[in-house]
Amino acid sequence: EGKDNKWISDFQMPVIKNIKIRKHDVARRPAFTLQEYMIFVRKLRSWIVTVTTPEKDRWRWKTELYDKRMLYYYVLFLVNTGIRTGSETIGLEWRDIEYEDGHVFINVLNGKRGGGTCIAMPIVKKSLESWREISNHTKPEDKVFGELHDQKGVSEKFKKLLTRMLTDLDLLFGREGTKRTFYSFRHTYISFRLQYGNVDILNLAKNCRTSVAKIESNYGHIIMRDVARNLTSRKKARPKRKNGNISNLKNG
Numbered sequence: 001e002g003k004d005n006k007w008i009s010d011f012q013m014p015v016i017k018n019i020k021i022r023k024h025d026v027a028r029r030p031a032f033t034l035q036e037y038m039i040f041v042r043k044l045r046s047w048i049v050t051v052t053t054p055e056k057d058r059w060r061w062k063t064e065l066y067d068k069r070m071l072y073y074y075v076l077f078l079v080n081t082g083i084r085t086g087s088e089t090i091g092l093e094w095r096d097i098e099y100e101d102g103h104v105f106i107n108v109l110n111g112k113r114g115g116g117t118c119i120a121m122p123i124v125k126k127s128l129e130s131w132r133e134i135s136n137h138t139k140p141e142d143k144v145f146g147e148l149h150d151q152k153g154v155s156e157k158f159k160k161l162l163t164r165m166l167t168d169l170d171l172l173f174g175r176e177g178t179k180r181t182f183y184s185f186r187h188t189y190i191s192f193r194l195q196y197g198n199v200d201i202l203n204l205a206k207n208c209r210t211s212v213a214k215i216e217s218n219y220g221h222i223i224m225r226d227v228a229r230n231l232t233s234r235k236k237a238r239p240k241r242k243n244g245n246i247s248n249l250k251n252g
Contacts, residue, residue, distance in 0.1 A: 030174035031187035034196075037079070043169055044072045066134075071161055073131035074145050078185035080121040082193070082208045085182035086153030087112055094132070095140035099125060108209065116209045154182055190215065194222045 032040065047068045078085055083092075088108050096107040104120040132138050137146055148158050159182070166172040166180055173179055190208060193199045194215075201223070205212045216223060 030176075030178040030180045030184045031191040032171070032180070032184065034192070036171055037188060039169060040166070040171060041075070043165065044068075044075060047165075048072050066136075067158070067161065069134060070131070070145065070148055071158060071165075073127055074148055074158075074182075075185060076127040077124060077131075077145070078182065079188050079192075080124040080127070081106060081118055082186050082189035083108065083118055084112060084186055084209075086149070088209075089145055090143075090149045090153060092144045093141055094138065094144055097128065097144070104128075112209070114209075116206075118209075119207055187218075190219060191222055194219055195225075 048065065074089075077083070077089075083089055083106065087110060091110050092106070092108075096109065098105045098107070102122060104122060104125050106118040106120055107115070108118055109115045128144075131144075135144075137143060143149075149155060162182060163172065171180065174184075186208070190204065193204055194201075197204075201212055201215055205215050208215075
């Protein structure tokens with residue numbers, strides 16, 4: 001407009017290059033709600049209930065039952081630790097798990113951000129012990145979920161098993177249309193800790209081997225609910241005092 005009205009000449013016109021605007025992924029992580037998770041876990045439990053072994057295809061039946069049990073305990077492990085599926089679980093050995101004073105410490109040797117220590121929810125101790133009782137690999141140097149992985153991460157067999165189960169329960173896709181995977185259980189752990197754990201974001205970020213900025217970016221909708229509660233909460237009225245003593249508000 002300035003050039004058209006001859007307010008400025010051609011050489012005075014600033015040169016503005018095309019600016020490439022990066023499109024950030026603002027979609028929420030495909031975690032489970034508490035209700036969805038309970039539905040899923042109940043279904044998993046029903047899968048692993050021991051029933052009479054069929055006479056035909058007995059080997060195949062036992063293999064499938066073993067795989068389902070492994071899937072069940074793997075899901076419990078992920079959602080109670082926040083550990084990254086694949087990269088942080090593929091090399092996990094029994095000797096990497098330590099129990100001390102009611103706490104469960106997991107030494108993560110490999111991962112997206114290197115190693116670190118994960119403090120798991122105490123309930124994971126019971127599920128790990130239950131899995132070790134039926135696992136084919138129980139030595140200290142054995143992989144905890146070795147048979148569930150291949151060289152790249154979680155094997156296609158178990159990915160398909162999870163997809164089939166989520167599809168049967170109509171839980172394969174989250175509310176915003178994002179497909180749920182094994183990684184969704186890490187997001188569920190973080191979401192539950194923010195919603196129900198009253199946990200400090202910095203400590204949560206350290207425990208998940210990620211950054212505060214990443215948590216604020218991906219889980220801001222949950223954090224803002226907590227902020228809203230803090231902003232709108234009201235202090236309880238202090239009782240009146242008579243002669244230095246707190247009076248009975250009903251009778252006083």
